Amino acid sequence: MYVERASRLAGAVVWSRGASGSTVGAVLPDGCMDLLWNEGRLLVAGPDTHAYAAESTTGRWAGVRFYPGTGPTFLGVPAHELRDLRVGLADLWPASEVRRLTARVAAAVDPVTALEQVALDRAAAVEPPDPLLREVVTALDAGRSIAATADRLGLSARQLHRRSLTAFGYGPKTLARVLRLQRALALARSGLPFAETATRSGFADQAHLAREMRALAGAPLGELLARS
Template structure:
């Protein structure tokens, strides 16, 4: 069973997941990075370009999903170095530091709240993310073309690409595509017909939506949404 709530850390989400049956799961690209807890260990999920298929590991998981672009400053590593990867936090930070942090999380009333406190503590020690990153996300999530976004933010195409790689893990065109997929899924899950979903999300047509879903999510829209026909 999956559950989430808004975090006290701006833009972040705290979530828990306890698989109810063995089997694989599918984590879709969303432009975000996560700090994870599993079986007493701390891990980091980098930004995905395609669906990440999980193996249904038993036991509860917990995580803090950071707003796009926020995690690299907290973790001290550019996002593109973690693209499509899941790594132990000890791969990024000294082992003794991670052990102390894991002990704090494990001693918390629940791992999710422990992770949130750890994230809040780390955020208090670091400079806040560049406000420009939120403006990039907002513009691309509104469906604005990459060239238009760069011009409105007084960036060259190369500057926008470089900032995007470090903050989001991939270039602005890929980020725009991922954000468009998430817009479409929100509409479709709310019951919007797929043809209308495609039009409102910025796809050329329903076939374009279906192709993008298959490429990014590894499944047909009906399969992903649990619909027939």
């Protein structure tokens, strides 16, 4: 069973999935990066540009999903270097430190809380994320254009693109598409008809919504809702 809750780390989400031995459904793009633990392994999930087909697993998983744009600050690597990838934390941090943290999480009564503490300790040891990045997410998620977003933040389009690659793993155009996808999924899951979902989430029409669902999520909206 998949369970999630708000983290003590601002804007983050802590989640867990019990051992089931079944194939997990595709992970959809959300603009986030995750710190993961799976049966003695610490991993990092980079930002996705398309649906990620999760592996079959019999082990327990825990994760901390960082607020969009904040993962690179906590993990110490530009987001675009991990785009569409899952890598071992030891590929990013000193191996001795990762072995110590892995042992700490594995020995904990609740690995989920222990993993969250790893993220909290890391956040306390580094400079906080640039608050401008949250404003980028807020503006694009509200449906503002890239030009209007850049102007609002006092950036040129090129500066916004460069910062977006580092923070989110892709440019603001792709980030806006991903955020719009997530808005549509939330509205559709609330029971809103697909045509109204398309209009309210910022698509030109229902056909546009259908095309973006296939491009980013790899399946029609109805199929995604059925999986949920």
